[in-house]
Amino acid sequence: MKTMKRMTWALVFALPVMALAQPGAGPGPGARDPDRMAKAEQRQRLRQVLELADTLELDSAQALKMDETLRRFEDKRRPLREQVRDSARTLQMASRGDSAALGQVDAAAQKIFDARAQISALDREMYQALAKDLPPQKRARLAVVLARSEGAKWFKGKKDKGPRGD
Numbered sequence: 001m002k003t004m005k006r007m008t009w010a011l012v013f014a015l016p017v018m019a020l021a022q023p024g025a026g027p028g029p030g031a032r033d034p035d036r037m038a039k040a041e042q043r044q045r046l047r048q049v050l051e052l053a054d055t056l057e058l059d060s061a062q063a064l065k066m067d068e069t070l071r072r073f074e075d076k077r078r079p080l081r082e083q084v085r086d087s088a089r090t091l092q093m094a095s096r097g098d099s100a101a102l103g104q105v106d107a108a109a110q111k112i113f114d115a116r117a118q119i120s121a122l123d124r125e126m127y128q129a130l131a132k133d134l135p136p137q138k139r140a141r142l143a144v145v146l147a148r149s150e151g152a153k154w155f156k157g158k159k160d161k162g163p164r165g166d
Contacts, residue, residue, distance in 0.1 A: 041078075045070050048149055052130075055145050056138050066130060073126040080115040080122075087111040 048070060053063040087108040093101035094108075101108075127146060131139040 041074060045074060048145075051149070052142065052145055055141050056134070069126070069129050073122055073129075077119055077122055080119050083115045084112050084119075087115070 045067065049063055049067045052058065052066055056062075058066065090101050090104050090108040091112075094105045123146070127143065130146075131142050134142060
């Protein structure tokens with residue numbers, strides 16, 4: 001158990017330091033800052049790895065392997081989430097009466113449904129990749145943690161906006 005706590009603390013301190021060591025200057029204020037988004041994504045993945053490592057009682061090597069798997073799937077998921085955000089912006093503008101966006105409503109809605117279906121398939125594939133070497137009890141724990149973290153992301157994104165999205 002002490003080894004687990006040491007590994008957890010090592011990850012807590014090592015991964016953010018590695019993120020800060022990456023070079024690059026972000027865009028000006030008001031623009032989407034890719035560095036800031038990448039760091040937030042990395043912090044989220046670190047939280048998820050730490051929770052999984054603790055719940056599944058993983059050693060350092062197993063936790064790092066899990067982190068790599070999560071990173072690989074996040075790289076596939078990122079463009080799909082961006083597609084959902086862009087389409088949602090189009091729908092939001094159309095709901096406010098923007099004449100340029102009104103003609104794109106059906107296409108934007110379809111893009112959202114398609115991207116969400118792809119994200120769901122990636123989630124299934126990610127679970128299978130993470131669970132393949134685990135015994136049944138740990139696979140069950142993994143499924144619970146992943147379901148809880150995905151639910152938290154959904155809820156977090158929804159609670160920031162009012163009922164009409166404003």
